[in-house]
Amino acid sequence: MNAALSIDLESYWHAELLRSRVDRSSADDRVIAATEPLLDLLSAKGLRATFFVVGEVLHRYPQLLQRIVDEGHEIGCHTHTHRPLWELTESEFEQELIRFEEEVERHLPGVTPRGFRAPTFSLSPDTSWALAALANHGYSYDSSVFPMKTPLYGVPGCPAAPYHPALNLVEHDPTNPILEWPMTAWRVGPLTIPVCGGFYLRVLPMPLILRGLRAAKAQGPIVIYLHPWELDEGTPRLSLSRPDRFITYHNVGKPMRRRLETLLDQFEFSTMADVLKLCL
Numbered sequence: 189m190n191a192a193l194s195i196d197l198e199s200y201w202h203a204e205l206l207r208s209r210v211d212r213s214s215a216d217d218r219v220i221a222a223t224e225p226l227l228d229l230l231s232a233k234g235l236r237a238t239f240f241v242v243g244e245v246l247h248r249y250p251q252l253l254q255r256i257v258d259e260g261h262e263i264g265c266h267t268h269t270h271r272p273l274w275e276l277t278e279s280e281f282e283q284e285l286i287r288f289e290e291e292v293e294r295h296l297p298g299v300t301p302r303g304f305r306a307p308t309f310s311l312s313p314d315t316s317w318a319l320a321a322l323a324n325h326g327y328s329y330d331s332s333v334f335p336m337k338t339p340l341y342g343v344p345g346c347p348a349a350p351y352h353p354a355l356n357l358v359e360h361d362p363t364n365p366i367l368e369w370p371m372t373a374w375r376v377g378p379l380t381i382p383v384c385g386g387f388y389l390r391v392l393p394m395p396l397i398l399r400g401l402r403a404a405k406a407q408g409p410i411v412i413y414l415h416p417w418e419l420d421e422g423t424p425r426l427s428l429s430r431p432d433r434f435i436t437y438h439n440v441g442k443p444m445r446r447r448l449e450t451l452l453d454q455f456e457f458s459t460m461a462d463v464l465k466l467c468l
């Protein structure tokens with residue numbers, strides 16, 4: 189078993205292009221409506237996943253989180269408020285971890301998150317100080333490195349397989365207690381094609397994604413990610429610029445759900461901790 193499915197459990201309004209544009213006091217966050225059908229799908233297929241949870245969502249929906257735990261999924265941390273690392277000081281990041289831990293202790297006793305994902309893949313050489321904080325807070329692994337440069341994020345040249353990173357995130361440092369598992373890419377010659385889920389799963393042709401994932405899986409473990417709101421027909425469509433609308437809404441709803449179902453039929457997914465053989 190060397191394929192992991194990771195779900196970034198957040199509301200549609202936590203997305204980077206929307207987070208400052210939604211009046212949260214009046215809007216329905218659609219977390220339950222978006223997440224329950226996904227849990228039903230995973231349950232029907234007998235698959236478990238890693239849920240990187242925003243603490244605000246755990247605070248608001250402890251029963252949903254209890255269902256996720258009861259169904260055998262892994263709980264990881266996606267910070268408390270979903271602000272990217274580039275917006276936080278080191279002490280603000282510590283506070284994010286502490287607030288998240290408080291919510292877990294209060295609502296999910298017995299659960300110890302071992303994995304972390306930075307909002308918007310915001311781990312870069314400029315923010316890699318976060319890895320030491322994760323180690324201090326008892327985390328074992330991080331999955332926040334995106335393997336190519338994009339306008340917002342990315343660490344080109346990072347290793348393909350899980351590794352113990354140096355602060356530049358490209359070289360190895362065996363003394364780093366944190367294991368980094370970058371998002372999966374298909375590396376062909378000079379090309380790096382991100383076949384790892386989310387926006388890329390909504391946009392790239394499905395045969396290309398399947399071929400790329402098979403090629404990557406022949407080299408090592410693969411990990412894909414997505415958000416429940418990407419599967420939800422009811423995700424509110426906000427008025428955005430044309431490029432932002434494409435990034436945020438292209439193939440959201442049924443098309444993405446069909447794409448996920450295709451992946452679930454083709455690969456035997458499990459949690460990241462399972463694939464990393466961590467004892468939780």
Ligand SMILES: [Zn+2]
Pocket residue numbers: 196198202266270306307308
């Ligand atoms: Zn996120």
